[in-house]
Amino acid sequence: MLKTFPKGGIHPPENKITSSKGIKKMTLPKVVYVPISQHIGIPAEITVDVKDKVDIGQVIAKSGGFMSSNIHSPVAGTVTKLDKIIDTSGYKKQCIVIRTDLKDESNFKDTAYPLKTTITLEPKDILQKINDSGIVGLGGATFPSHVKLSIKEGTKLDHLIINGVECEPYLTADHRLMLEKAEEIIVGIKILMFALHINKAIIGIENNKADAIETFKRIITKDDNIKIAALKVKYPQGGEKQLVRALLKREVPKNGLPLDVGVIVHNVGTIFAIYQAIQHNIPLIERVVTVTGKKLENPSNYWVKIGTPITDLVNEVGGLPEGTRKIVNGGPMMGKAIKNMDVPVTKGTSGILVISEDEASRGEPKNCIRCGECVDVCPMGLEPHLLMNLSEKGMYEKASAEDIMTCIECGSCSYVCPSHRPLLDYIRFGKNSVKKMNTSKN
Numbered sequence: 515m516l517k518t519f520p521k522g523g524i525h526p527p528e529n530k531i532t533s534s535k536g537i538k539k540m541t542l543p544k545v546v547y548v549p550i551s552q553h554i555g556i557p558a559e560i561t562v563d564v565k566d567k568v569d570i571g572q573v574i575a576k577s578g579g580f581m582s583s584n585i586h587s588p589v590a591g592t593v594t595k596l597d598k599i600i601d602t603s604g605y606k607k608q609c610i611v612i613r614t615d616l617k618d619e620s621n622f623k624d625t626a627y628p629l630k631t632t633i634t635l636e637p638k639d640i641l642q643k644i645n646d647s648g649i650v651g652l653g654g655a656t657f658p659s660h661v662k663l664s665i666k667e668g669t670k671l672d673h674l675i676i677n678g679v680e681c682e683p684y685l686t687a688d689h690r691l692m693l694e695k696a697e698e699i700i701v702g703i704k705i706l707m708f709a710l711h712i713n714k715a716i717i718g719i720e721n722n723k724a725d726a727i728e729t730f731k732r733i734i735t736k737d738d739n740i741k742i743a744a745l746k747v748k749y750p751q752g753g754e755k756q757l758v759r760a761l762l763k764r765e766v767p768k769n770g771l772p773l774d775v776g777v778i779v780h781n782v783g784t785i786f787a788i789y790q791a792i793q794h795n796i797p798l799i800e801r802v803v804t805v806t807g808k809k810l811e812n813p814s815n816y817w818v819k820i821g822t823p824i825t826d827l828v829n830e831v832g833g834l835p836e837g838t839r840k841i842v843n844g845g846p847m848m849g850k851a852i853k854n855m856d857v858p859v860t861k862g863t864s865g866i867l868v869i870s871e872d873e874a875s876r877g878e879p880k881n882c883i884r885c886g887e888c889v890d891v892c893p894m895g896l897e898p899h900l901l902m903n904l905s906e907k908g909m910y911e912k913a914s915a916e917d918i919m920t921c922i923e924c925g926s927c928s929y930v931c932p933s934h935r936p937l938l939d940y941i942r943f944g945k946n947s948v949k950k951m952n953t954s955k956n
Contacts, residue, residue, distance in 0.1 A: 516721055518746035519756040522893035524926045525748060526683050526847065528722060532806050533686045535814040537694055540803075541830060542621055546588055546821030547858040548574065548610045549601045553650040554657050555581030560610060566593045570620055571797050574610050577645070583658045584648035585610075588799040588819035590618040602843040602850070602857055609858075612821070629697050630793040633705055640709040640792055647791035648798045648861075653677055653688075653752065653781030654844065656862040659788070662778065665710065674712045675761060675772070675779045676703060678719040678726065679745060679752035682845030685865040687802040688782050690815045692719070692726040695786050700733055702789035703740060710778065715740045716761050717782075722747045749847065750924040754779045756893055768920055783864075803827065803859060807868030809835035818859050825855035827866055839874035842867040847925040877934030888927035888937060894920050898927035898937045905944025914948045921945060 551557035558575035568574060568587040575585035595611035614621060635643065645660035665671065676699075680688040692699065703715050719727050721744045734740045743761055745751055755766040757779060764775040772779050780788075783801060790796040799820055806813040811832025818827065824841070828834055834841075842849040843857070844865055888898040896917060904913040918941060927937040 516744055516746040517760045518748050518751065519759045519893060521895055522891045522926065523748045523750065524891050524929055526929060528747070529684045529808070530686050530689070530722070531684070531808070532804055532813050532815055533689055535686070535690070537690050537802055537815045537817055540816040540818045540822065541826070542589070542614060542616075543819060543822040543826050544614055544616070545594075545823070546612050546614065546819060547599055547823065548585060548588065548612065548821040549599075549607045549858065549860060550575040550585055550610065551607055552585065552656060552820070552861040553583040554655065555579070555583070555661075557608065558582055558585045560596060560608070562593050562610065564593055564596060567591070568593060568612060571799060581658060581661055583650050584646060584797070586648055586797040586799050587612060588821050589614045590620045591615045600853060600857060602852060602860060602863065604850070604853055627790075627794045629701070631701050633708055633792070635792060637709040637711070640705060643791055644788055646797070647787075649784065649787045649791060650798070650861050651781055652783035652787060652801060652861065652864070654848065654862055654864060659780070659784060662780075663706075663710065665773070669773065670776050671710060671712050671773070671778060672714060672776045673762060673778075674703065674706055674710065674715040675757060675777055676715060676717040676782055676785055677752055677754075677757055677779055678717055678723070678782045679757065680723070681720060681747075681749045681751040682847055682849075682865075683749075684806045684867050685804045685845045686806075687804045687815055687864050689723050689726055691786060691802050692723070692782055693729055696726075696729045696733055698789045699782055699785050700730070700740065701793065702785035705788060705792050706780065706785070707739070712778075713739050716743050717741070718743050718745055718757055718761050720745045720747045720751060749926065750893055750922065753893065753922050753924065755922070768917065798861060801859075801861065801863070803863055804865035805831050806865060807835070807870070808873070809837065809870050810868055811835070818863075820859060820861060822859045823855065824852065824857050824859065824866055827859070828855060828868065834868065835870070837871045838868055839871040840869040842869060847929070848923060876936075879935050880933040882935060883933055885932060887930045887932065891926040891930050893924060893926065894922060896921060898941060899935075901944060902935065902937045902940040905940040905947070908947075910944065910947045910951050913944045914951070918944050918948055
């Protein structure tokens with residue numbers, strides 16, 4: 515029987531229409547818009563000025579503190595503006611605008627690097643290099659990786675879990691990365707195991723990616739310390755707490771982290787970025803992005819420079835089809851609609867989903883019929899109908915007491931609601947209000 519988490523979950527249509535599309539190199543953008551806050555925590559501090567010439571990989575904004583991350587230039591070019599632009603959050607954020615130097619050969623050199631398996635750095639140097647390279651969680655949370663890897667003395671770790679689940683419908687960036695860079699990912703895993711003094715690793719992959727499972731099994735036939743676990747196709751299997759429960763049967767505390775049960779979890783994209791940084795001295799300046807949608811002319815996966823305008827990606831796949839209603843940053847379950855296509859790709863952009871009018875239409879919200887379906891599918895054991903009501907009425911103290919902050923915003927509740935109630939919208943609003951309330955108390 516395939517492993518999975520026991521509580522809640524759903525199985526929406528997978529729509530993995532780009533799973534057979536190999537990763538292409540995105541056309542070089544003429545201009546990049548690089549936000550200085552692409553991670554959870556403190557924004558980075560700008561270290562360049564207008565008219566400065568910058569090289570590929572140069573630090574252009576330095577980490578603003580421990581809970582922060584360096585930002586590097588994805589292209590060689592000239593800084594033309596330091597400005598506030600609307601990013602994927604929908605709010606205006608400070609940004610560095612760089613005009614690409616189309617005559618600079620470094621922008622066009624081949625970026626295919628040979629596999630390098632020998633680990634030459636010491637553990638402390640590996641962790642420092644990860645910090646210097648601006649690596650954050652590429653599964654969507656964008657938590658600075660050096661913070662996650664800063665383990666307090668006395669903490670007992672026995673497992674590294676690699677998240678190759680990619681349970682979000684439509685998205686295939688991680689799937690393709692596992693197929694095309696499996697050997698590099700295995701080296702990246704060994705780098706982290708060495709740095710953290712962990713001798714057991716598990717790669718969790720949903721069973722709809724049988725080719726990725728077989729690829730990894732073929733590579734690690736002689737390595738008893740790295741295991742592959744096939745998981746039942748069930749959303750949201752990729753949530754950290756759900757994955758730890760599925761693979762190790764350990765329950766992460768309600769307000770805790772996998773670290774509390776001796777586990778550290780990293781996304782496969784993050785592992786590959788760590789490999790690139792340690793073995794080839796390449797900071798996080800590009801990532802794989804799925805550009806997809808049922809009506810797109812040529813949906814595919816691309817290596818995309820951080821800061822590339824989303825309009826460039828959409829043009830790359832043939833432009834916006836007629837009848838487009840929404841453009842979503844991420845997948846249909848946890849992604850968020852963007853206001854316009856000038857928004858840039860950031861470190862946390864795993865996909866761009868173009869949705870047509872008929873797909874995007876929501877049913878007319880009606881009164882709750884107390885069916886309990888939202889409770890049945892909640893993987894965190896919450897009561898979404900109650901949390902929505904409390905948020906709607908501004909009862910944030912009560913919402914906090916009902917554990918609204920433990921919601922992982924998977925959207926399962928909204929998906930199954932027969933009354934089409936905007937449960938997740940109100941819960942997100944309630945969470946933000948509780949955060950503000952708690953901040954004002956401190």
